[in-house]
Amino acid sequence: MEGNVDLVPSRNSSEERHEKLYKILLEAIPSSVLLIDRYMCIVTANKNFLEKSLRSISNTIGQRVENVFPAVLLEHMDLINRIRQVFEKNYPVRGERITYRAPGVPTRIYYYSLLPFSWKARVENVLLLMEDITEYVRLSEEIRRMERHLASIVDSASDVILSTDTEGKVLTWNTAAENLSGYTFDEVKGRLFFELCSKAYQEEIKKVFSSLKGEKSSQMAEWDLLNKVDDSIPISWVCSSMKEDLSQARGIVAVGRDLTERHKFESQLRQSQKLAALGVMAGGIAHEIRNPLATCSSAAQFLMKDEPDPNFRKECAEKIQGGIRRISDIIENLLKFARSSPESGMVTVDLLSVLKETTALIANQLKIQKIEIKIVFPKTPIMIRGNTSLLQQVFMNLFMNALNAMPNGGVLTVSVKKFDIEVLVKVADTGHGIPEQQVSKLFDPFYTISSVKKGTGLGLSLCYSIVKQHLGSIEVNSVEGEGSTFAVRLPI
């Protein structure tokens, strides 16, 4: 009962019960409670107040308010006047905040209210309720500081950072997104994210977003963003679902990096890779073209000699025509390969015909190097989303590597297997293989196997980047002295 003074001296059992309950309540309240009478004297002070203000009952109860609270505080709060007003108007004062510092204790912040206790229309006492909100204030300041910090991280980032709800409606949009797209946050707020991307990717984005609602936690992709003047900006995205307590996704965060510069560089790289591959193929092509040329030339010479046999004349003409057709096929294939590729042309293509065209291109080289080719393809076409020219470059690179690995002949096996959601293309050689410690570096730019020293070291890193652009993966399995197998997986 420390910290309390009996209010009323009467002693019937009902009153005693009430008083006990009142005291228990008073002590249990985690706030400071003071009861003040009309003479501005303190009638009751609970334990919480005494502890916080480092006071005892004897120097508190019966004391006037101005002797209990520091003068600065009284003045600042205008406490006496306020208490007086509550007595006069019988009207509570709520929600005031004070900073209180008792001698020898750290500053505390209180939230206080003044409540009138009236009996028979007369205010007998005023209750001063002070809630210690020091920790609450500190925490909310900390939260605000963290929020400002996070906001500044998001806004200072040079990558696009945006978030959407699970439907894909934009919730946040950072400064980098504003700068890159030309759209302010207000202009895109609530719009569907996929609508801000190129048409070609919209279906795919919807699919990815809906997969992120489920089990999948993140997905990488390359989608073009449309800026305010409708230009496509290639962007590499990492989309992750925001999950609350492992339960359902609350939304999606997409972080995107502008690929314009990298694409320019890669396109130059691809072009030089092609030229390098063409250089290797030149010998085979020369051989391949000169054979039908020789046939045409000799057949023409036969005809010039006034050959009397009409059947032989016809045979010569047919040989000439056949030879020319063969040469023009070779040139057609070659041009298809050499032509620079359109950057964003993802369409539905038949993977098998891409592979067939590419194997046709290396047929001569295989013959020259005495390499046998084994092709294991399914009978029906395999349609995937991709860019023919880029895919052809991936396979050409893998074939060239295989050819380089088999200087003394061997077997090149190209197999295709279709699964539910992906197709697996394997390119296997029986060449010198790759030492184990070099396998992990294979896809790094400028890495080349020292014993070969033929390539630029960029071929496989290009393959990697192209395959990634197709949402696929590429890996290698190699046994030194036995050969290597490259496995490319592409989504169907």
Add this chain to the structure above:
Amino acid sequence: MIEMEQTGERILVVDDEPDISWVLEHVLKEKGIVPKKALSGQEALELVKRDCFQMAIVDAKLPDMEGLELAKRIREVQPAVRLIMISGYYSKDEAYIQSALADGLIGGFIVKPFLNDEILKAVEVAISGEPPSQKIK
């Protein structure tokens, strides 16, 4: 083996391109020569082991072996065979070809496409000229 004992020049044509064999067959026909044809090195070696040839026209790139390799192996069986190499792959000034010419492994080298008369001239020279030197490596 009786049918192999034909009169006139016995020539072997080795090229994996049937059209080139067709061309050479008709070029040689002007001289009344009916050549034997082989599409690979192995096939050629089998013929060489069976029949006697005065000369062989060999493509430099065969599916199973290099033309020069075949030339050596033909010589091992029949040292007196005159050899002419034709190719769409190598050019005459390449060291690989030049040294084969210098060594006498091949008596002539003709690049595809060729004039039909070049073939005829080379055949004439090869047949009427000195037998090949024996400087075989």
